[in-house]
Amino acid sequence: MDIRHHPADEQWLSLVAGSLPTGLRLVLETHLELCPACREQVAALRALGGVVLEEQAPAPMRDDALARALDRVDALENDRSAATPSPAAPRKVPAPPPLPDGAVWPRALADCAATRWRWIGPGMRWSRVSVPGAPEANVFLLRIGAGKYLPQHTHRGTELTQVLYGRFHDGRALFGPGDFDLADGEVHHQPVVQDGSECICLAAVEGRLHFDGLIARWFGAAVGM
Template identity: 75%
Template sequence: MTVSAPVAPTRSQAGIHHHPSDEHLLALATGGLPVGIRLVTQTHLELCRSCRERVSLLEAVGGVVLEDQPAAPMRADALDRALARIDAIEQESPRALRVAGPPPLPAGAVWPKALAHCSATRWRWLGPGMRWSRVNVPEAPEANVFLLRIGAGKYLPQHTHDGVELTQVIYGHFHDGRALFGPGDFDKADGDVHHQPVVQDGSECICIAAVEGRLAFDGFIARWFGSLVGM
């Protein structure tokens, strides 16, 4: 099954070969993605001009469609409610600026702007040559977002999914039996995908991932470790 819909790369993103599907980008443009999934998708857009342009087009089309819809009556207190919400956001913003930054990243790995308001734990041991960090999302504490840092030649256990797993590569390369993924590449996997990401020789790999549901690991020990991490 082809999960990602390849898009012809532009000159500025010639190394990016795996992108969200148009359906996924449409869900982003219309506000239909869960928070964790949205943040990982926005991380991809920071690196991919092609997908940014596609989302802008989808938003423009949506605006035209909205203009053609008949006017809907507003509540009498609509303006007061909107102003109160703006005041609440402004009061929350100073606290958002004081969150902890990401765990140390290697040279060339950049903390996504989409996650600038989030905090992250220190790197935690997951297995030999494997570490992870929990990303805490202030507006959605239930969001299952994390960083994975896997050494060269190491791999995650084979698994499938009882929900959706999004992975955005920010450093290094891995191959999961379907394709090679490198910096900027995006992958969306579900229950139809059974894979084992293997980091390529030469460098470690760092990814940001969001999971809706759980990963279904093949082995008992892997399932136990996955439960500890929340995968």
């Protein structure tokens, strides 16, 4: 897999620091699954963070810090003993929507549910991804046929896109399997799927896409883009 487009250093730093919104984090983690070079970079950042932490001056603790910690542990164990709820049934995650041969469902989405493919236009379908514990996460899959394209749009916020299958060109660059893209209010583009194969992308949006045309805006609002 020839991956040419990767997240920037500041995005990896935000991931390592744990400061990314859930939807954006899932897209970055999906890129990591596909890109050995970025996995090495993130491992180096995490190791660097550990070195920095070790070099910090020790913080003084209260004389009774250990006793207070042990008291809290005892209190938690007593609470658990007093409450005896029946064990919860394992959560069943619906099967993901079918993908073409060669496309793999990201491990980052293993606990997520996704709807069936839904029609949004000729040769275009989408699937809503539901993230456990993060109903605010705006994550979805787009599946667009060869030669088809999304309407021209810009962004009122940030959109992260990870290509899972196929290729598209948006006037700035060609994006293929494994490639990553960040678009914001400074980007005005029209992704066009290249001939020969459909294209499937995972996307997360903070804010909204702003389509040029009125009909496209209506469809975008209907599906939460």
